[in-house]
Amino acid sequence: MKVHVFTYGCQMNENDTEIVKQLLLKEGHELTENEDEADVVILNTCAVRRKSEEKVYSHIGKLKKKGKKIGIMGCVAEKEKENLFKRGVAFVIGTRALASVPKAVSNAKNGNKQLFLEDTLEEIEYHRVETRNSKHHAWVTIIYGCDRFCTYCIVPYTRGREKSRPVDEIIKEVSTLTQKGYKEFTFLGQNVDAYGKDLKDGTSLAMLLRESAKIEGVKRLWFLTSYPSDFSLEIPKAMAENSKIARSIHLPVQHGSNNILKAMNRRYTREEYIALIENIRKIVPDASVSSDIIVGFPGESDEDFEATVDLVKVMKFERLNLAVYSPREGTVAWKYLKDDVPYKTKVRRMSYLLNLQKMINRELNEEYKDKVVEVIVEAQAKNGLFYGRDLRNKIISFEGSEDLIGKTVLVKVNKITAGPLYGAIEKILEF
Ligand code: SF4
Secondary structure (H helix, E strand, O other): OEEEEEEOOOHHHHHHHHHHHHHHHHOOOEEOOOHHHOOEEEEEEOOOOHHHHHHHHHHHHHHHHOOOEEEEEEHHHHHHHHHHHHHOOOEEEOOOOHHHHHHHHHHHHHOOOEEEOOOOHHHOOHHHOOOOOOOOEEEEEOEEOOOOOOOOOOHHHHHOOOEEOOHHHHHHHHHHHHHOOOOEEEEEOOOHHHOOHHHOOOOOHHHHHHHHHOOOOOOEEEEEOOOHHHOOOHHHHHHHHOOOEOOEEEOOOEOOOHHHHHHOOOOOOHHHHHHHHHHHHHHOOOOEEEEEEEEOOOOOOHHHHHHHHHHHHHHOOOEEEEEEOOOOOOOHHHHHOOOOOOHHHHHHHHHHHHHHHHHHHHHHHHOOOOOEEEEEEEEEOOOOOEEEEOOOOOEEEEOOOHHHOOOEEEEEEEEOOOOOEEEEEEEEEOO
């Protein structure tokens, strides 16, 4: 069968798609990048916001009109399950049932509705996955699921409880990829700091980073996403010891008020969060810390919002992802908390924070003026310029050429904005 896989959502979904593509090829199916050419279209879906789920349903509608066999995987598959069959879907694959995809595709022509929810992750040979989106950077999921149950979040219900991959398996995957020219790796998990806890053998993210940094060919290691009360100071210590571990920590705080943090079931206080960042910065003074904030959570008063504004001013995050609260069906907040902040207030608060963060970005970026930084060239942007990131996850754009993608270059920064930095290549470093 000719199969097209379309990905919505996060990097973990991207990685799942890469794995599924490899599994399909192994079983003799053909892949196509063109949806219209495909016999079967698989949508790898996201349910984090209502909007992302709506996009999936509208895509299903279009595919039905084209007469395609449709498969659904990812968070919407797990959340909606059999309901999806009412929309004309041929098969539904749970978030841990990836290895069942080839079978579901083979059977799709029979017209029977197929639901696969069983965990088949152990059948995956991660080190054999060659269907990666990039030739130099690889996503590596190290832990599945989340046990934190933040009251607004659907993920623990769609992705299940935490399950870490064995460290040896991850090291084998990374080593195999370095032999094929991969040099940058991002370790992924909904709560990457919980990595190893369920293995109960002393395995941890810091240990994995240290071991991976020893592998020949590894140039840079990233990890996403951290959870404050699970974050270990062993991680910045590992960063301080090793220049291959990026000095970038994405540590979502979600709110600046203790009242709201409690209502969100985030298991730390504002004071604990601030102390954690201060400790990280003591160990790695140039650590780049970015964060996520939800605006307009139920019960958010003017004082609560002011507490968030104050936190943003004090913390000076390098990057801030802002989201307006919207209830997700099936979560505790949806069930028990009234969505009582008027939409206009949410939008006003959101744009206040956006402007504040813009000013902070501009101020922090000024420190880069005339600096020469080491960048791994990532890709070409629509404006024709090439771009890459430095060790602190700062994006820098410059004139370049296709053959530089994946190479390490020295770039001198010559233009500052509140967004990306601009510069010129000074030297191509041969690695
Ligand atoms: S830690 Fe993240 S993934 Fe887990 S429940 Fe909270 S917001 Fe969702």
